[in-house]
Amino acid sequence: MVRALGTTIELGRRDVLSSFEYYLRLTDALTNCPDPSGHLKEVGTSFGYDVLNLATLAGRLLWYEGVVPITRRAHELVAVSVDSEAYFVMLQTACDIMADAVCSLGGVSRSTPFDSFHKLNQWALRNRDRVKPGFHFLATKHSWFDQINGVRTKLVHRGGDSWIYTDRARFHWDIMFPGKKVSLGTYLLLMLQRLTASALEISKVLAEAVMPRRQLQRFPEKTVISGAYVPALHHLLRKYELPQRRGILVNAKCLAMCQDYVDAAFLGYPDGFWWHFLLRLCELLSAEPSLGGPIFLSSERIHDCKFVFTSKNAVYGVVACDEVIVGTKWLKGGCCERR
Numbered sequence: 001m002v003r004a005l006g007t008t009i010e011l012g013r014r015d016v017l018s019s020f021e022y023y024l025r026l027t028d029a030l031t032n033c034p035d036p037s038g039h040l041k042e043v044g045t046s047f048g049y050d051v052l053n054l055a056t057l058a059g060r061l062l063w064y065e066g067v068v069p070i071t072r073r074a075h076e077l078v079a080v081s082v083d084s085e086a087y088f089v090m091l092q093t094a095c096d097i098m099a100d101a102v103c104s105l106g107g108v109s110r111s112t113p114f115d116s117f118h119k120l121n122q123w124a125l126r127n128r129d130r131v132k133p134g135f136h137f138l139a140t141k142h143s144w145f146d147q148i149n150g151v152r153t154k155l156v157h158r159g160g161d162s163w164i165y166t167d168r169a170r171f172h173w174d175i176m177f178p179g180k181k182v183s184l185g186t187y188l189l190l191m192l193q194r195l196t197a198s199a200l201e202i203s204k205v206l207a208e209a210v211m212p213r214r215q216l217q218r219f220p221e222k223t224v225i226s227g228a229y230v231p232a233l234h235h236l237l238r239k240y241e242l243p244q245r246r247g248i249l250v251n252a253k254c255l256a257m258c259q260d261y262v263d264a265a266f267l268g269y270p271d272g273f274w275w276h277f278l279l280r281l282c283e284l285l286s287a288e289p290s291l292g293g294p295i296f297l298s299s300e301r302i303h304d305c306k307f308v309f310t311s312k313n314a315v316y317g318v319v320a321c322d323e324v325i326v327g328t329k330w331l332k333g334g335c336c337e338r339r
Contacts, residue, residue, distance in 0.1 A: 007226060019234060026206055029226070043097060052229070057090065058233055062235060063069055071252075080188075081164050088151045099120040101210065109124070125140075229262065281307075290307070303323075
C-alpha cells in the first residue's frame with residue numbers, strides 16, 4: 001500500500017512494512033527521545049527527508065541505467081550526471097544531520113556545535129578524551145565518509161564535473177577536471193550502493209546512543225519513511241547487482257514501457273512475480289509489450305493491469321490481476337469483483 005507520496009509517518013510498533021516504507025532507526029529514536037525544545041524531532045524528520053530524496057534519486061538513476069541498452073539519446077547522460085552530483089550532495093547532507101544530532105545530545109564536550117560531520121569527525125580524532133561514552137565511533141576514521149566528502153568537495157568547491165559513460169549496460173563514473181583524463185572502471189550505482197549502506201549503518205550506531213533498542217521498543221508507535229520511490233531504496237541497498245548482458249534488452253524494453261521507476265516498481269521491478277512474468281512473455285512471443293491502461297495498485301496487489309503484444313501479425317492481450325473472484329455477475333459480462 002502506498003500511504004504517502006514521500007514523508008515520514010507513524011505506524012504501530014508491530015505493523016509490517018510494505019515495500020513503499022523503510023524503517024530508519026535514527027529517525028525513530030530521535031522522534032521518541034524526550035526533548036522539550038522539539039529540536040531532536042526536527043532533526044530526525046530532516047534525516048528522514050534526506051533519505052527520501054536519496055530514494056528518489058536512486059529510482060531515477062536505476063531507471064536510466066535500466067533503459068540505456070535501447071536508448072540512444074545522449075542528452076539523457078546530462079540528467080544522469082546532475083542526479084549523481086545531487087546524490088553525493090544529499091548523502092553528505094544526511095551525514096551533517098547526524099552531526100547536528102550528536103551536538104544536540106551532548107555527545108562531545110565542546111560548547112560550539114558542529115555544522116558538518118567532517119568537522120566533527122576530524123575534531124573527535126584529535127580529541128578522543130572529549131568524546132562521551134556511546135559516541136566513540138566518531139573518533140574513528142571512516143573511509144566511506146572520506147570518499148563522500150572528497151567527491152562532494154571536488155564537485156561543489158573545486159570545479160569538478162560528474163562524468164558519465166555508458167557501455168550500453170552500466171554507468172561508469174568519474175570526476176572530470178579541465179585538462180585531466182577520466183578513467184573507466186568505477187561503476188556509479190555500485191559505488192552509491194556501498195556509500196549509502198555505510199551511511200545508514202553508522203546512523204544505526206548513532207541511534208543506539210540516542211536510545212537503546214530495548215527502550216525504543218517500549219513505544220507503541222514507530223516512525224518510518226513512506227513514499228512512491230522508497231522501493232528504489234530497497235532495490236539499491238539489497239537487490240542491485242551489476243547488469244549483465246543476458247536478458248538486458250528485454251528488461252530495458254519493459255522499463256521503457258513503464259516510462260518511469262515508480263510504475264515499474266508497481267509491477268514488481270526488479271524481481272517480483274509480475275515483472276518476471278512480463279519478461280518471460282516477451283521472450284516467448286518475441287515481442288515487446290505496450291501498456292493498455294494505467295497500473296492500478298491496492299495493498300500491493302496488481303488489479304486490472306492490461307498489456308498488449310503484437311507478434312507474427314497477431315495481437316494478444318494480457319490482464320494482470322493478483323486476485324479475481326469469479327462469480328455469476330462476472331461470467332455474465334459484469335465487472336470483475338475483488339475482496
